[in-house]
Amino acid sequence: xxxxxxxEGREYILQLDKAMGKRRNTVSLSEWAYTSNITxxxxxxxxxxxxxxxxxxxxxxxxxxxxxxxxxxxxxxRRMFKKYSQLGVSALPDDKYKLLxxxxxxxxxxxxxxxxxxxxxPTKCDLALEPDIxxxxxxxxxxxxxxxxxxxxxxxxxxxxxxxxTEYVTLYNEAAKLNDFKDVAEWWQSEYEVDDFEQQxxxxxxxxxxxxxQLHAYVRKRLRDKYGDHIVSAxxxxxxxxxxxxxxxTWSNIESFTRPYPDKKExxxxxxxxxxxxxxxxxxxxSDEFFRSLNLTAxxxxxxxxxxxxxxxxxxxxxxxxxxxxxxxxxxxIKQCTTIDREYFETTHHEMGHIQYFLQYSHxxxxxxxGANPGFHEAVGDTIALSVSSPKHLRRVGLSTGDAEDEQTExxxxxxxxxxxxxxxxxxYTLDMFRYGVFRxxxxxxxxxxxxxxxxEMLQGVEPPVNRTEEDFDAAAKYHVSANVxxxxxxxxxxxxxxxxxxxxxLAGEYVPEDLNKKLVDCDIxxxxxxxxxxxxxxxxxxxxxxxxxxxxLTGQRQMKVDGLLEYFRPLQEWLTxxxxxxxxxxxxxxxxxxxx
Ligand SMILES: C=C(C[SeH])C(=O)N1CCC[C@H]1C(=O)O
Ligand SMILES: [Zn+2]
Numbered sequence: 001x002x003x004x005x006x007x008e009g010r011e012y013i014l015q016l017d018k019a020m021g022k023r024r025n026t027v028s029l030s031e032w033a034y035t036s037n038i039t040x041x042x043x044x045x046x047x048x049x050x051x052x053x054x055x056x057x058x059x060x061x062x063x064x065x066x067x068x069x070x071x072x073x074x075x076x077x078r079r080m081f082k083k084y085s086q087l088g089v090s091a092l093p094d095d096k097y098k099l100l101x102x103x104x105x106x107x108x109x110x111x112x113x114x115x116x117x118x119x120x121x122p123t124k125c126d127l128a129l130e131p132d133i134x135x136x137x138x139x140x141x142x143x144x145x146x147x148x149x150x151x152x153x154x155x156x157x158x159x160x161x162x163x164x165x166t167e168y169v170t171l172y173n174e175a176a177k178l179n180d181f182k183d184v185a186e187w188w189q190s191e192y193e194v195d196d197f198e199q200q201x202x203x204x205x206x207x208x209x210x211x212x213x214q215l216h217a218y219v220r221k222r223l224r225d226k227y228g229d230h231i232v233s234a235x236x237x238x239x240x241x242x243x244x245x246x247x248x249x250t251w252s253n254i255e256s257f258t259r260p261y262p263d264k265k266e267x268x269x270x271x272x273x274x275x276x277x278x279x280x281x282x283x284x285x286x287s288d289e290f291f292r293s294l295n296l297t298a299x300x301x302x303x304x305x306x307x308x309x310x311x312x313x314x315x316x317x318x319x320x321x322x323x324x325x326x327x328x329x330x331x332x333x334i335k336q337c338t339t340i341d342r343e344y345f346e347t348t349h350h351e352m353g354h355i356q357y358f359l360q361y362s363h364x365x366x367x368x369x370x371g372a373n374p375g376f377h378e379a380v381g382d383t384i385a386l387s388v389s390s391p392k393h394l395r396r397v398g399l400s401t402g403d404a405e406d407e408q409t410e411x412x413x414x415x416x417x418x419x420x421x422x423x424x425x426x427x428x429y430t431l432d433m434f435r436y437g438v439f440r441x442x443x444x445x446x447x448x449x450x451x452x453x454x455x456x457e458m459l460q461g462v463e464p465p466v467n468r469t470e471e472d473f474d475a476a477a478k479y480h481v482s483a484n485v486x487x488x489x490x491x492x493x494x495x496x497x498x499x500x501x502x503x504x505x506x507l508a509g510e511y512v513p514e515d516l517n518k519k520l521v522d523c524d525i526x527x528x529x530x531x532x533x534x535x536x537x538x539x540x541x542x543x544x545x546x547x548x549x550x551x552x553x554l555t556g557q558r559q560m561k562v563d564g565l566l567e568y569f570r571p572l573q574e575w576l577t578x579x580x581x582x583x584x585x586x587x588x589x590x591x592x593x594x595x596x597x
Contacts, residue, residue, distance in 0.1 A: 002071065002072075002073075005067070005068065006072045006073060006074065006077065008067075009067045009069055009072060009077060009081070010074070010077055012063070012064075012067065013064075013077065013080050013081060013084065014365070016060055016063070016064070016084065017080070017365045017366050017367055018366075019056070019060070020060075020084075020366045020367065021327045021328075021366040023053050023056060023057070024326075024327040024366060025326050025327045025328050025331075026049060026053065027049060027050060027053055028324060028325070028326045028327065029326065030045055030046045030049040030050075031046055032324060032326075032333070032335075033045065033046070034046040034105075035108075035112075035317065035318040035322075035335065036308055036317050036318075036335055037315050037316070037317065038109050038112060038113065038315070038316040038317060038318065039315075039316075043105050043109070046101075046105075047098060047101050047102070047105070050097075050101060051094055051097065051098065053090070054089075054090035054092075054094070054097060057087060057088070057090040058087065058090055058091075060084070061084070061085070061087045061090075064081060064084045064085050065085070067081060069081030069082070069085075076544065079368075079544070080365060080367050080368075083367045083368075083543075084367060086179055087178070087179060088175070088179065089172075089175045091175055091178035091179055092171065092174065092175050092178065096171055096174065099167065099171055100167075100168065100171040100172060100175065103164040103165075103167045103168040103171065104164075104168055104483070104484045106161075106164045107161045107164045107165060107168070107476060107482040107483070107484075108318065108482055108483045108484075109316075109318075110157065110160055110161055110164075110482065111129075111157050111161070111476075111479060111482040111483065112316060112317065112318045112319065112320075113128075113316050114128070114129065114153070114156040114157045114160075115127060115128055115156070116133065116149070116152035116153055116155075116156050117152065119144070119145040119148040119149065120145075128319075129153065129157070129246075129319070130311065130319040130320075130337045130339075131311070131337065131339045133149055133153055133246065134246070134339075135339070136149055137149055137244065137245065137246055137253070138244055138245075138253040138341075138343075139253075141226075141257075143227060143231055143239075143241070143242065143465075146241040146242065146465070147241050147465045147466065149241075149246075150240070150241040150246065150464075150465055151465070151466055153246060153477060154472060154474050154477045155472070157476065157477045157482065158472060158473045158474045158475065158476045158477035159471060159472050159473050161473060161476035161481075161482050162448075162473040162476065165473065165476055165481070165482075166445055168484065169184075169438055169439065172184050172439070172484070173439060176439075182440075183439045183440050183441070184435075184439040185435070185436040185439040185440050188432070188436075188439075188486045188488070189488075191373060191374055191486075192373050192374075192375075192488075192492075192547070193373065193546050193547065197488075198436070200560060201429060201488065201491065204425075204491075204495055204560060204561075204562055205425070205426070205429055205459070207561075207562040207566070208422070208425055208495075208562050208565065208566070210573075211422055211566065211569060211573050211576075212422055212423070212425065212426060213461075213587050213588050214573060214576040214577055214580055214587065215418055215419070215422055215423065215572075215576055216238070216461050216588075216589070217576075217580050217585045217586065217587045217588070218258075218576050218579060218580055218585065219238070219243075219251060219254070219258055219419070220232060220234075220238050220585070220589075221580075221583055221585045222257070222258040223238060223242055223254075223258070226257060227242065233593065234585075234586060235586040235589065235590045236463070236589055236590055236591075236592055236593055237457050237460075237461045237462050237463040237589045237592050238461060238462050238463070238589075239462070239463060239464075239465050240456075240462040240463065240464055240465060241465040242254075243462070246477070247427065247477070247478050248423075248427065248460065248462050249423070249424055249427040249428070250419070250420045250423060250424055251419040251420075251423050252342070252343070252416070252419055252420045254419070255415070255416055255419060256268070258419075259412050259415055259416065260408070260411050260412055260415050260575065260579070261408040261409070261411065261412050264408050264409050264412050265409075266412075267391065267394060267400045267413075267416070268342075269342050269345060269394060269399045269400065270340070270341040270342045270343075272399050272400065273340050273341070273342075273345065273399065274340055276398075276399075278340045279340070280309045280310050280338035280340070280344075280348075281309065283338065283340075283344065283345055283348045284299075284307075284309060284334075284348055284352070286397065287348050287349050287352040287384075287388075288352065290349075290384060290387075290388060290526060291352065291356050291384070293526055293527040293532075294525065294526075294527070294528060294529065294531060294532025294535065294536075295529045295532040295533060295536070296356055296359075296360070296532050296535070296536055297356065297359040297360065299332070299352075299355065300330050300332065300359075301330075302330050302331045302332065302333075303332050303333060303334075303355065306331060306333045307333045307334045307335065308333070308334075308335045308336070309334065309335075309336060309338050310337065310338055311337035311338075317335070317337075318335070318483075319336070319337035320336075320479045320483070321334070321335070321336035321337075321347050321350070321351050322334070322335050322336070322351070323351045323352075323354030323355050323358070325358040325369065327366060327369065329362050332355050332358050332359065334348075334351045334352070334354075334355065336348070336351060345388075346382075346385050346388075346389070349381045349382070349384050349385040349388055350378075350381035350382055350385065351381060352381055352384075353377075353379075353380030353381020353382065353383070353384060353385075354377060354380065354381060356380060356381075356539065357371060357376075357377055357380050357539050357542075360536055360539035360540050360542075361539060361540055361541070361542030363540070364540075364542040364544055365544075367543075368542040368543050368544040369542055369543075370542055370543040371542075371543060372538075372541060372542070372543055372545070372546075372547035372549075372550035372551070373489075373492065373543075373547040374486060374488075374489035374492070375488070375489045375490075375491075375492025375493045375495075375496055375560075376493075376496070376547060376550065377489070378489050378490050378492070378493035379492075379493040379494075379496050379497040379500060380535075380539065382493060382494070382497045383497045383500045383501050383504065383535075384525075386417075386497065386498075386501045386523075387501070387504075387505075387523060387524045387525045387526060388524075388526075389417070390413075390521070390522055390523060390524045391405065391409070391413055391522070392522050392524045393524040393526055396524070396526065405522065410519075410521060410571065411571065411572060411575050413521060414521055414568075414569060414571055414572035414575075415572060417521075417568075417569075418569055418572050421494055421498075421565070422565075422569065424490070424494050425491060425494055425495075426459040426460040426461075427460055428487055428488070428490045428491035428494065429459055429491050430452075430455045430456050430459045430460055431475070431478065431480065431481070431487040432486065432487045432488040432491070433455055433459070434451065434452050434455050434475055435475075435481070435487075437451065446470060447470075448470065448473060448475070449468055449469070449470050449472050449473055449474055449475075449597065450468065450470065450597035452474060452475045453468055453474070453596065453597050454597075457589075457591070457592060461588070461589040463592045463594070463596060464596050464597075466596070467594070467595075467596045467597070468596055468597045469597070492560060494565075495560050495561070495562055495564075495565060496551065496560055496564075498562075498564030498565040498567075498568050499551070499555050499557060499560075499561065499563075499564040500535075500554060500555065500564075501520075501523070501564065501568070502520060502555070502564045502567065502568070503534070503554050503555040503556070504525045504528075504531040504534065504535060504554075505520060505523035505525060505531075507525075507528065507530045507531045507534050508523070508525040508528035508530060508531040509528075509530075510522075510523040510524060510525060510528070511523045520567060520568050521568065521571070534553075534554055535554065537553055537554070538550050538551075538553045538554040541553070
């Protein structure tokens with residue numbers, strides 16, 4: 001009878017889950033070995049381990065099909081079977097699976113080891129993305145030097161990845177079909193468990209676009225003031241190499257010469273951290289201390305022993321920051337090539353947020369040891385960083401000397417947050433709108449690069465510094481495209497982190513709507529047990545429930561909405577609108593004058 005069958009099903013799935021945990025540990029250890037020491041030998045070992053695991057996963061998958069789990073009464077048991085009934089890339093036959101892994105590791109190792117020549121010294125050709133090119137792009141303001149760095153990086157990391165990328169698209173789509181998806185776009189969107197995900201992304205963009213256009217118009221004016229209108233037009237897109245970041249995804253590095261009130265003291269914690277002889281480990285200890293102040297879990301001993309937090313000098317590694325769960329309840333690691341600056345201070349909190357999530361759901365069955373959706377995992381650390389980057393907190397930890405919280409300082413602070421958080425949204429939206437089209441085949445290979453730029457111009461209002469052709473492949477010059485990491489998760493994160501932050505600030509008594517002494521921009525939840533416990537209750541759920549249940553547990557909302565973000569930035573939006581009217585700046589952008597593609 002059904003009762004007995006369901007009982008049998010529970011026994012089966014629990015032992016399968018234990019086996020899955022062991023497998024994930026083995027795979028994580030071999031992937032760590034490869035990405036922390038990029039050699040052919042380590043790549044071969046990682047691929048071999050993945051192939052062996054794929055065999056075991058296939059056998060287990062065949063077994064689950066024998067259970068009529070759709071009729072089981074227990075929601076959690078049904079959810080476990082549902083997740084186990086999806087095999088993933090292991091559904092590919094061995095030879096194709098191997099080709100797929102080789103094409104991705106080929107792109108990722110190319111990205112991790114790419115070098116370019118210096119602008120000033122053409123014989124110096126050992127510049128890596130981290131730390132060399134990143135630091136030059138953050139500091140240099142000469143348009144010709146920035147153009148050189150931009151063109152050379154996009155050649156070395158983008159164009160070179162094109163052959164591997166086209167093979168990856170074909171094979172990955174085959175895997176999608178073997179999992180009963182039309183294509184990878186549908187597979188990626190299924191992770192969000194709503195049937196109108198793409199429409200939701202478009203709605204969120206419509207809601208935040210007016211704010212973005214005001215910020216874009218203001219920044220374009222300040223750049224035109226600095227570089228002249230022969231470089232920055234009055235009504236067109238902004239040249240992408242002038243925004244302080246290789247992908248123009250955050251414009252924080254041009255804050256110093258574009259902020260609204262330049263005569264107000266700038267909070268430059270990069271400078272202060274260097275002055276105070278900060279080390280990478282110090283940043284990690286400060287972040288760990290913040291999480292512990294919320295009554296969350298301390299980093300375990302193996303974290304401090306096994307993490308790699310500085311770039312090794314004796315080997316090639318994947319420097320792009322990452323957080324790792326080894327699924328044994330005690331081994332959790334971060335790998336990043338820390339430099340002492342604001343950007344890595346934030347990245348450290350971002351990665352520690354991943355580790356905290358791992359720790360909070362480490363009691364769950366392995367199949368539920370995931371974010372409620374991929375955006376949740378990206379939002380944890382950033383939500384904490386919203387408190388850490390408040391002037392109040394920076395004063396608390398001695399990274400900023402007190403400045404009267406007057407109106408102008410507040411606008412400067414909101415501007416500093418906005419050129420990081422608002423600016424990021426159209427970039428993130430573009431990256432996966434582009435890849436959805438590629439996987440669906442609506443964007444044919446012969447149109448990959450020009451379509452990518454049409455999307456970037458339409459959504460982000462930026463244009464390339466030089467003409468582009470289909471010899472280029474600029475999308476792969478971004479880590480996540482070369483490393484096969486889905487990106488809508490960050491778009492979701494940058495929306496929901498403001499819903500989380502607002503709820504936590506209210507719980508901490510740090511934010512009271514309409515109370516001018518309890519503003520959202522000043523909120524710092526540091527040491528709030530009430531906020532920490534509420535966050536912990538959401539994180540402990542992992543992916544055991546649909547994400548609206550997790551979001552409701554913390555915020556009372558069951559939908560992604562920009563209301564949190566718009567509430568946070570309201571004073572800035574009002575200021576930008578008034579300022580753009582005062583200067584008569586054109587809002588939005590006309591199509592680019594140059595036929596660059
Ligand atoms: C820090 C990470 C590792 Se999950 C990252 O890739 N982020 C964090 C913010 C956006 C995105 C990026 O760098 O493009
Ligand atoms: Zn992340």
